[in-house]
Amino acid sequence: MSDRNDAALIPALSAIELTEIDAEIAHVPYRSAVAIDALKIVQAHRGWVSDESLRAIARHLDMSADELDGVATFYNLIYRRPVGDRVILLCNSISCWIKGCEGLREQITGQLGVGLGETTADNRYTLLPVTCLGACDKAPVMMVGDELHENVEALSLQAIFGDSGGDK
Amino acid sequence: MSLDLPLTRNVRPDRAPTGFDAYEANGGYRGLRAAIGMSPADCLQIVKDSNLRGRGGAGFPTGMKWSFVPMDNPGGGHKYLICNADEMEPGTFKDRLLLECDPHQLIEGMICAAYTIQADVAYIFIRAEYHKAARLLREAIAVCYDKGYLGRDILGSGYTLDMQVHSSAGRYICGEETALISSLEGKRANPRAKPPFPQVSGLWGRPTIVNNVETLCNIHHIIERGADWFQALGLTEDAGTKLYGVSGRVKNPGCWELPMGTPIREIIEKHAGGMADGYQLRGFLPGGGSTDFLTPDHLDLAMDYGTIGKAGSRMGTGTMIILDDKTCPVGFVKNLMEFFARESCGFCTPCRDGLPWSAQVLDDIESGRGQAEDMDTLARQVEFIGAIGNTHCALAPGAMEPLQSALKYFREDFERHISGSACPWCDGGAH
Ligand SMILES: Cc1cc2nc3c(=O)[nH]c(=O)nc-3n(C[C@H](O)[C@H](O)[C@H](O)COP(=O)(O)O)c2cc1C
Ligand code: SF4
Ligand code: FES
Numbered sequence: 237m238s239d240r241n242d243a244a245l246i247p248a249l250s251a252i253e254l255t256e257i258d259a260e261i262a263h264v265p266y267r268s269a270v271a272i273d274a275l276k277i278v279q280a281h282r283g284w285v286s287d288e289s290l291r292a293i294a295r296h297l298d299m300s301a302d303e304l305d306g307v308a309t310f311y312n313l314i315y316r317r318p319v320g321d322r323v324i325l326l327c328n329s330i331s332c333w334i335k336g337c338e339g340l341r342e343q344i345t346g347q348l349g350v351g352l353g354e355t356t357a358d359n360r361y362t363l364l365p366v367t368c369l370g371a372c373d374k375a376p377v378m379m380v381g382d383e384l385h386e387n388v389e390a391l392s393l394q395a396i397f398g399d400s401g402g403d404k
Numbered sequence: 405m406s407l408d409l410p411l412t413r414n415v416r417p418d419r420a421p422t423g424f425d426a427y428e429a430n431g432g433y434r435g436l437r438a439a440i441g442m443s444p445a446d447c448l449q450i451v452k453d454s455n456l457r458g459r460g461g462a463g464f465p466t467g468m469k470w471s472f473v474p475m476d477n478p479g480g481g482h483k484y485l486i487c488n489a490d491e492m493e494p495g496t497f498k499d500r501l502l503l504e505c506d507p508h509q510l511i512e513g514m515i516c517a518a519y520t521i522q523a524d525v526a527y528i529f530i531r532a533e534y535h536k537a538a539r540l541l542r543e544a545i546a547v548c549y550d551k552g553y554l555g556r557d558i559l560g561s562g563y564t565l566d567m568q569v570h571s572s573a574g575r576y577i578c579g580e581e582t583a584l585i586s587s588l589e590g591k592r593a594n595p596r597a598k599p600p601f602p603q604v605s606g607l608w609g610r611p612t613i614v615n616n617v618e619t620l621c622n623i624h625h626i627i628e629r630g631a632d633w634f635q636a637l638g639l640t641e642d643a644g645t646k647l648y649g650v651s652g653r654v655k656n657p658g659c660w661e662l663p664m665g666t667p668i669r670e671i672i673e674k675h676a677g678g679m680a681d682g683y684q685l686r687g688f689l690p691g692g693g694s695t696d697f698l699t700p701d702h703l704d705l706a707m708d709y710g711t712i713g714k715a716g717s718r719m720g721t722g723t724m725i726i727l728d729d730k731t732c733p734v735g736f737v738k739n740l741m742e743f744f745a746r747e748s749c750g751f752c753t754p755c756r757d758g759l760p761w762s763a764q765v766l767d768d769i770e771s772g773r774g775q776a777e778d779m780d781t782l783a784r785q786v787e788f789i790g791a792i793g794n795t796h797c798a799l800a801p802g803a804m805e806p807l808q809s810a811l812k813y814f815r816e817d818f819e820r821h822i823s824g825s826a827c828p829w830c831d832g833g834a835h
Contacts, residue, residue: 263568265608268590269589271590272573272587272590273590276571306592307590307591307592310575311573311575311593312573312575313532314573314574325533329494329739330693330725330740330743331494331495331651331652331725333735333736333739334652334653334726334728334731334736335652367494367574367743367747368494368495368497370491370492370499370500370531370533371500372494372495372649372651372657372723372725373497373649373657373658373659374657375651379533382535382536
């Protein structure tokens with residue numbers, strides 16, 4: 237694959253991203269084995285994985301773009317559409333449901349003006365449901381970016397989201 | 405010291421992580437030294453004799469599982485040990501505690517396990533959302549390389565082991581051990597047919613052992629202190645301690661290390677403080693979202709694999725989910741079924757199409773659109789989808805466990821929804 241590092245790919249896959257992906261490739265028996273790591277690397281830099289990046293990663297890993305997209309779309313934490321600056325992962329599994337996560341979702345929707353799967357107009361937040369976050373004794377819980385919030389109440393939302401409120 | 409609780413001895417009340425120095429000062433890495441002073445076969449014998457059973461949910465005897473790994477390795481290729489830190493079973497929050505509070509304990513357990521099966525590469529497969537744990541583990545692994553506890557010729561023993569953290573990208577099915585292996589290979593996380601078993605042909609076709617976090621955290625303690633010590637920790641026929649948890653409407657939800665076989669009543673009433681004011685206990689899932697309901701009649705049973713199995717459920721992950729009298733049992737089961745339907749990997753039809761169907765029927769009943777024949781439909785789904793062998797992996801049968809037992813214990817509640825064309829707990833269940 238002589239075009240692997242083709243300059244035309246650079247916009248879709250930066251030099252830093254390539255370096256990080258190649259570091260992963262060093263640990264595995266064949267290139268496509270790092271598919272998920274590569275997707276996560278690009279997502280860490282750009283927030284999501286665009287079609288252009290996906291195609292560039294696929295070429296770099298000797299895979300077809302369709303095959304890589306089959307992997308990408310399997311995993312709920314690989315974002316194939318743009319997301320806000322911070323993703324809200326709201327647990328809707330059983331212990332959080334018992335403790336009122338549905339009401340919490342309505343509160344968040346009211347405050348940020350977005351439903352599940354949507355991004356605020358100011359692009360600060362995307363709201364997504366997530367599987368049990370392993371903090372069920374502190375239900376209801378959610379993550380905002382990398383941070384876990386426990387025992388979340390309607391009253392604590394203002395503090396968590398600050399002034400990002402209202403119909404944006 | 406009244407109780408010997410090896411797994412949580414470094415867990416501080418504020419849950420701050422125990423670093424390398426504190427870990428070693430408290431006896432850490434003595435088990436590693438003990439292990440490399442013995443032959444792998446001797447280590448295996450101790451683990452077998454200890455009667456340790458896997459803490460990931462199925463309770464498979466760990467020593468027996470390891471004994472299927474080929475020990476003559478003529479081609480000299482890799483052998484792998486994988487720690488399953490995917491913890492996503494609804495209602496389960498025990499591995500997080502071990503990962504965040506005492507990362508070196510897991511690493512020491514893994515080195516001892518890897519030495520026993522003579523693996524040369526170890527992975528920690530951790531769910532994507534456990535950022536803090538992944539960071540702590542990476543830091544702890546780096547320290548171990550510096551100290552000579554990982555890498556080439558560990559402590560001059562001639563044994564070499566590399567260890568790496570792999571942060572996942574989501575999906576509950578990744579916790580199923582063959583799906584986990586698919587995912588680690590960079591593929592969609594579809595489970596694989598067994599045989600061949602991973603012990604013989606797992607990651608990249610090489611011998612592979614997958615063990616739960618809590619299982620692995622026990623290994624160096626067992627090797628250092630012996631099988632008899634470990635057996636004596638348990639109150640009943642199952643050995644060791646167990647991280648038990650309670651969530652739902654109790655006064656003090658939490659997770660505690662207790663002797664294996666502690667009575668359920670003691671866990672719920674003493675450690676979890678009993679039901680929250682104004683709530684009555686109606687039932688509970690003993691070990692996560694894919695275990696059968698038990699009821700207040702079962703409170704005096706011992707929480708161990710055999711006893712809970714005989715009562716018609718499974719100890720699973722040992723983390724209980726409480727159903728109280730102000731929460732609708734139909735809504736409860738519907739929430740779980742929607743979870744399992746969403747998390748189906750889509751590989752086989754009974755699961756991919758059957759679970760959404762069950763979820764739909766439950767939604768109809770919960771929303772007041774249920775018909776009398778829906779009860780038969782659910783019973784048939786339980787019978788067909790719940791039968792081991794009708795689906796490619798255990799996700800779908802697991803999904804049927806709360807439903808089948810809810811139909812047994814809370815049948816009138818389902819029927820009241822149908823006859824009254826509404827949920828008696830009102831619009832959608834929990835408040
Ligand atoms: C759908 C499904 C999800 C699972 N998720 C996990 C998990 O998150 N963590 C885990 O340790 N085991 C999980 N298991 C069990 C694993 O397949 C495997 O039995 C376990 O990791 C073996 O470790 P142990 O012998 O130490 O228990 C899951 C099983 C199924 C069927
Ligand atoms: S039972 Fe479900 S999760 Fe398991 S292989 Fe079949 S479709 Fe996938
Ligand atoms: S159910 Fe929400 S954290 Fe477990």
